[in-house]
Amino acid sequence: xxxxxPKGTRDFYPxxxxxxxxxxxxxxxxxxxxxxxxxxxxxxxxxxxxKAKSGEGIVSELFHFEDRGGRxxxxxxxxxxxxxxxxxxxxxxxxxxIKWFAIPNLVRAERPQRGRLREHWxxxxxxxGVDSPQADAEVIGVAVxxxxxVGLTPQQVHVKxxxxxxVRAILAxxxxxxxxxxxxxxxxxxxxxxxxxxxxxSAMSLGLDEPxxxxxxxxxxxxxxxGDIDHLRRSIGLDDSFNDLGxxxxxxxxxxxxxxxEYDLGIVRGLAYYTGxxxxxxxxxxxxxxxxGGGRYDQLIETFGGPAMSAVGFxxxxxxxTNVLRDKGLLPEDxxxxxxxxxxxxxxxxxxxxxxxxxxxxRAGRHARFSYKAGRNLGKLLKEASQCRARFAVILDDKxxxxxxxxxxxxxxxxxxxTIEGVGDRVGNSE
RNA sequence: GUGACUGUAGCUCAAUCGGUUAGAGCAUCGGCUUGUGGUGCCGAGGGUUGGGGGUUCGAUUCCCCUCAGUCACCCCA
Numbered sequence: 001x002x003x004x005x006p007k008g009t010r011d012f013y014p015x016x017x018x019x020x021x022x023x024x025x026x027x028x029x030x031x032x033x034x035x036x037x038x039x040x041x042x043x044x045x046x047x048x049x050x051k052a053k054s055g056e057g058i059v060s061e062l063f064h065f066e067d068r069g070g071r072x073x074x075x076x077x078x079x080x081x082x083x084x085x086x087x088x089x090x091x092x093x094x095x096x097x098i099k100w101f102a103i104p105n106l107v108r109a110e111r112p113q114r115g116r117l118r119e120h121w122x123x124x125x126x127x128x129g130v131d132s133p134q135a136d137a138e139v140i141g142v143a144v145x146x147x148x149x150v151g152l153t154p155q156q157v158h159v160k161x162x163x164x165x166x167v168r169a170i171l172a173x174x175x176x177x178x179x180x181x182x183x184x185x186x187x188x189x190x191x192x193x194x195x196x197x198x199x200x201x202s203a204m205s206l207g208l209d210e211p212x213x214x215x216x217x218x219x220x221x222x223x224x225x226x227g228d229i230d231h232l233r234r235s236i237g238l239d240d241s242f243n244d245l246g247x248x249x250x251x252x253x254x255x256x257x258x259x260x261x262e263y264d265l266g267i268v269r270g271l272a273y274y275t276g277x278x279x280x281x282x283x284x285x286x287x288x289x290x291x292x293g294g295g296r297y298d299q300l301i302e303t304f305g306g307p308a309m310s311a312v313g314f315x316x317x318x319x320x321x322t323n324v325l326r327d328k329g330l331l332p333e334d335x336x337x338x339x340x341x342x343x344x345x346x347x348x349x350x351x352x353x354x355x356x357x358x359x360x361x362x363r364a365g366r367h368a369r370f371s372y373k374a375g376r377n378l379g380k381l382l383k384e385a386s387q388c389r390a391r392f393a394v395i396l397d398d399k400x401x402x403x404x405x406x407x408x409x410x411x412x413x414x415x416x417x418x419t420i421e422g423v424g425d426r427v428g429n430s431e
Numbered sequence: 432g433u434g435a436c437u438g439u440a441g442c443u444c445a446a447u448c449g450g451u452u453a454g455a456g457c458a459u460c461g462g463c464u465u466g467u468g469g470u471g472c473c474g475a476g477g478g479u480u481g482g483g484g485g486u487u488c489g490a491u492u493c494c495c496c497u498c499a500g501u502c503a504c505c506c507c508a
Contacts, residue, residue: 004481004498004499005499007498007499007500057506060432060506061506061507061508076508077508078508079508080508106508107508108506108507108508109432110432110505110506110507110508111432111433111504111505112500112501113501113502113503114501114502116507116508120508122508193504269507270506270507289507290507293507293508315508317508346466376465376466377464377465377466378466378467378468379464379466379467379468380468381467381468382467382468383468383469384468385468386468386469387468387469393467393468395466395467397466406467408467408468410468413467413468415467
């Protein structure tokens with residue numbers, strides 16, 4: 001093959017495109033009914049914008065280039081910097097709260113692997129300007145509503161919730177000094193990727209003695225039900241100073257989300273900018289990577305030159321969620337638009353009339369198709385009609401000259417003689 | 432960017448130890464039964480075996496490079 005699609009990218013042939021459209025439509029409709037408005041930005045930004053959020057290290061992960069004026073630019077690998085820039089620029093005129101969603105395509109210059117390609121489409125949902133944990137719960141509720149809409153259940157997918165400041169407090173109480181805190185979070189994140197001995201050794205180097213290493217290990221592996229915050233409080237010896245976790249718990253209950261959610265203090269999220277709640281959506285067997293991830297980032301808008309503004313949001317990529325739905329047998333087939341009518345001509349005279357009939361159907365807003373084959377074999381033409389999933393076959397024969405045709409319902413097999421004039425209505429009404 | 436494994440028709444796979452013209456099913460396209468449905472019969476197209484180089488009388492098969500895929504690392508959109 002002379003040319004192929006670039007590494008880690010996908011071509012969307014009609015079937016693939018129909019699925020992508022179906023998925024993004026689901027994201028859009030869920031967002032809209034939760035009161036979010038769609039936004040978008042440029043597909044590339046100045047490289048500095050990404051450095052501002054993530055530091056120099058991000059550069060090697062980005063596709064970047066110099067424009068003709070010598071400016072360093074990068075194609076977007078995430079949407080949050082663009083969002084933060086947009087909010088900061090108009091912070092004074094935007095009414096609060098700001099509830100935005102976006103469905104950008106993003107690229108990263110990484111080696112592809114399962115659930116992680118170089119280009120993907122990502123649903124971003126962000127709620128800015130609300131300090132209360134009600135916002136955290138509402139945003140989680142958006143993600144859960146999507147899961148429900150595509151047919152997933154609380155038995156299949158969990159929302160794992162943690163809290164940066166709570167975990168930090170626990171670690172401090174265990175005796176991790178401030179300067180080792182980042183290291184401790186990294187260890188927490190890597191706990192399942194490294195052998196137990198190495199975990200223990202690393203934990204001890206944080207200044208923990210053996211019983212405390214054990215408590216650390218237990219803390220990051222144990223799960224707690226949502227809707228019962230006192231249990232978590234007692235279990236980890238948390239005092240009352242973290243009321244917002246209690247408030248979050250109350251809101252998760254109030255929104256009816258506790259079946260889907262659990263506390264998992266092992267959830268870290270790599271991004272340093274999260275300030276409070278962090279969460280990830282995982283398929284329970286753990287064979288796929290996280291379906292979505294997000295959290296609270298109350299300082300980011302300031303970082304981008306805006307006013308102090310609290311914010312909470314998440315991102316969900318198309319690749320993992322599609323994998324999960326395929327694993328579960330929940331990928332719907334035939335999501336491409338099906339024709340309302342397939343028009344068939346059985347005589348030369350009828351064939352001359354066919355374009356007019358098709359055109360009239362289309363003017364009436366119907367999805368109408370016909371055969372490009374020369375044959376007059378009705379069986380074959382009906383086969384073609386059913387193969388393209390048409391709901392009706394409109395059969396024109398020698399009675400067509402009198403304005404009459406046969407209308408066949410391809411699902412039921414029922415067939416009636418109707419006027420050609422009335423076909424558009426008949427085909428439109430019977431959904 | 433590092434490492435491991437893999438690459439034969441649109442898809443799923445054959446081809447003995449390195450041996451003649453690389454095969455099959457499905458899919459696609461065409462024809463047949465002269466007006467009622469996906470699974471009937473007949474036929475056709477489709478491949479520089481991912482690409483390039485090497486070893487050999489001879490390479491789908493062995494070696495090297497490269498491209499792509501898969502998985503892991505790094506990192507986590």
